[in-house]
Amino acid sequence: MQVYILHRLFQALFVCLGISLITFFLLHVVGDPVLLLLPQAASDADVALLKEQLGLDRPLAAQYLSFLTDALRGDFGRSLFTQDSAFALILERLPATLELTLAGMLVGLGIAIPLGVISAVKRGALTDRLCTVGAVAGQAMPIFWLGIMLILVFAVKFRVLPASGRGTLWHLILPAVTLGAYLAPLTMRLTRSGMLDVLTQDYIRTARAKGVRERVVLFKHALRNAAIPIVTILGVQFGRLLGGAVVTETVFAWPGVASLAVKAIRTYDYPVVQGAVVFLALVVVLANLLADVAVTFLDPRIRLGREHG
Amino acid sequence: MGRLARLRFLAVGATIVLAAVLCAVMAPLLAPHDPYLPVVSARLIPPVWDAGGTWQYPLGTDPLGRDLLSRIIYGARVSISAGALAVVVAMTFGVLMGLLAGYYGGLVDSIIGNLVNVILAYPFLLLALAAIAALGPSFGNMIVVLGLTGWPVYTRVVRAETLKVREREFVQAARALGLGTARIIRAHVLPNLLNTIIVMASLEVARMIILESFLSFLGLGIQPPTPSWGGMLGEGRVYMLTHWWLAAFPGLAIFITTLGINLFGDGLRDVLDPHRVLTPAGVRAE
Numbered sequence: 001m002q003v004y005i006l007h008r009l010f011q012a013l014f015v016c017l018g019i020s021l022i023t024f025f026l027l028h029v030v031g032d033p034v035l036l037l038l039p040q041a042a043s044d045a046d047v048a049l050l051k052e053q054l055g056l057d058r059p060l061a062a063q064y065l066s067f068l069t070d071a072l073r074g075d076f077g078r079s080l081f082t083q084d085s086a087f088a089l090i091l092e093r094l095p096a097t098l099e100l101t102l103a104g105m106l107v108g109l110g111i112a113i114p115l116g117v118i119s120a121v122k123r124g125a126l127t128d129r130l131c132t133v134g135a136v137a138g139q140a141m142p143i144f145w146l147g148i149m150l151i152l153v154f155a156v157k158f159r160v161l162p163a164s165g166r167g168t169l170w171h172l173i174l175p176a177v178t179l180g181a182y183l184a185p186l187t188m189r190l191t192r193s194g195m196l197d198v199l200t201q202d203y204i205r206t207a208r209a210k211g212v213r214e215r216v217v218l219f220k221h222a223l224r225n226a227a228i229p230i231v232t233i234l235g236v237q238f239g240r241l242l243g244g245a246v247v248t249e250t251v252f253a254w255p256g257v258a259s260l261a262v263k264a265i266r267t268y269d270y271p272v273v274q275g276a277v278v279f280l281a282l283v284v285v286l287a288n289l290l291a292d293v294a295v296t297f298l299d300p301r302i303r304l305g306r307e308h309g
Numbered sequence: 310m311g312r313l314a315r316l317r318f319l320a321v322g323a324t325i326v327l328a329a330v331l332c333a334v335m336a337p338l339l340a341p342h343d344p345y346l347p348v349v350s351a352r353l354i355p356p357v358w359d360a361g362g363t364w365q366y367p368l369g370t371d372p373l374g375r376d377l378l379s380r381i382i383y384g385a386r387v388s389i390s391a392g393a394l395a396v397v398v399a400m401t402f403g404v405l406m407g408l409l410a411g412y413y414g415g416l417v418d419s420i421i422g423n424l425v426n427v428i429l430a431y432p433f434l435l436l437a438l439a440a441i442a443a444l445g446p447s448f449g450n451m452i453v454v455l456g457l458t459g460w461p462v463y464t465r466v467v468r469a470e471t472l473k474v475r476e477r478e479f480v481q482a483a484r485a486l487g488l489g490t491a492r493i494i495r496a497h498v499l500p501n502l503l504n505t506i507i508v509m510a511s512l513e514v515a516r517m518i519i520l521e522s523f524l525s526f527l528g529l530g531i532q533p534p535t536p537s538w539g540g541m542l543g544e545g546r547v548y549m550l551t552h553w554w555l556a557a558f559p560g561l562a563i564f565i566t567t568l569g570i571n572l573f574g575d576g577l578r579d580v581l582d583p584h585r586v587l588t589p590a591g592v593r594a595e
Contacts, residue, residue: 011426018423018427019427019430022427022428022436023439026436026440031443031445136318136568136571136572137568140515140564140571141564141567142522142523142567144522144560145556145560148556148557148560149557152553152556156549156550156553163550239431243432243434246438251546258435262438262527265439265529266529268442277432277435277439281430281431281432284431
């Protein structure tokens with residue numbers, strides 16, 4: 001098991017390095033910060049001066065290395081416009097993003113897992129068909145539009161919920177529902193198919209034959225085993241969740257890291273962009289890693305299999 | 310769900326996709342008005358069923374007095390072509406990488422595999438946004454960005470399938486007969502992966518359309534005055550509190566189109582590729 005976790009850690013480190021390299025390459029080689037920052041009429045001398053000021057006149061490899069070593073110390077540079085430390089800006093907005101993603105996940109799982117279980121148990125019945133149709137429609141829904149429609153209905157028409165911003169629990173409802181609706185369809189389909197696989201297993205039949213109550217069979221025997229693919233998917237889905245957070249934060253003017261990144265991308269505030277993007281990518285890598293480790297705890301076969309293998 | 314019900318889904322999906330493609334191709338014939346022409350006297354007219362609406366502008370007009378229905382019909386051109394082109398770019402690159410990784414294995418496989426892991430861990434939207442910020446917003450750049458960020462899905466699946474096909478007798482026989490690698494891949498490996506690739510690509514078109522719309526929604530994709538569903542939604546959002554139709558209809562167009570594509574793709578999978586189930590490889594970070 002330690003070997004497996006070490007192997008995954010090493011892999012994750014490699015992925016982090018790759019992410020930092022791609023981000024750096026995009027922002028410094030594909031796009032030239034100086035040309036984007038200065039007005040078109042700027043003279044060559046201006047360009048050279050700004051390059052020197054920003055340290056962009058050094059060789060690319062040296063720039064990347066200092067970006068990497070600084071990043072390891074939590075220093076992503078300073079915002080070009082406010083002169084604030086990019087890392088401080090990110091940390092300041094981190095609680096908002098965490099709040100939103102956790103709430104979105106709760107809503108998403110709260111909808112998806114019960115519906116997935118019901119759908120599998122009542123396979124072929126009207127409930128199952130309605131759930132499937134709902135999931136198909138949900139997967140096609142552009143969530144930025146869903147968010148706007150929710151604002152139109154609940155904030156503009158009925159005036160029961162705030163349209164944007166963060167503060168009270170009321171502010172959290174619409175963004176969390178939007179993000180949850182993004183996460184739910186796929187999770188529901190996976191829960192359903194996971195449960196369907198498990199429900200045909202012999203140990204479920206045995207449990208039922210022993211006279212174990214149906215609720216216990218479903219939630220203790222079946223769901224626990226169906227949870228393995230669900231947890232794996234949740235790890236993978238965490239990336240989707242953050243992608244969804246980018247959209248949700250933008251639509252609801254939610255003051256999180258993702259909306260910070262989007263704003264910085266628009267103004268080409270590259271220290272903030274690379275800080276936020278690398279930071280969010282690291283969170284995804286970490287989530288995937290945790291999901292993999294969590295699965296080994298849920299499924300002793302993986303844990304023991306890896307030790308021998 | 311019964312096979313008949315699924316076939317019905319396929320038919321509904323195909324009808325929607327066909328309608329959207331027709332809108333795109335025949336936009337000049339179908340649109341009742343010029344989508345670019347501002348009419349000062351017809352600004353912000355509500356849809357026909359709202360008070361003040363008129364049949365002349367069934368879905369209302371925007372702040373410049375342009376007909377919303379005509380702009381939505383023309384917007385199909387952007388979304389459909391962007392979705393299809395982005396998928397072609399991603400598919401070509403992704404399939405090629407998958408074939409290389411699966412067929413050669415070893416070092417090639419581990420380099421490509423690691424690259425795939427990196428791209429998949431990267432929040433897709435942020436990667437696309439950063440790339441657009443670096444390249445500047447334009448239709449061509451958007452296609453390149455969506456294509457180059459969307460390829461790993463194909464690579465994963467094609468690699469796994471290639472690994473399986475590689476060991477089959479007919480490929481080994483071809484190799485024993487002395488056929489070149491390129492020929493074996495083209496004539497024996499690729500045809501066996503075609504169904505899987507077609508199904509994936511058809512579903513990916515929907516995802517690419519949503520991503521294109523979101524980029525245009527943020528003002529980083531298609532630039533005004535070209536009508537695009539995402540761009541219109543972005544403009545409409547500003548007027549959301551007073552003129553709901555500006556944001557509602559372009560989004561509805563996106564939703565119906567992607568729903569059609571998904572129904573079509575799911576149905577296609579049942580017909581072409583009945584054994585494939587939803588696996589983690591098909592799920593991907595955005």
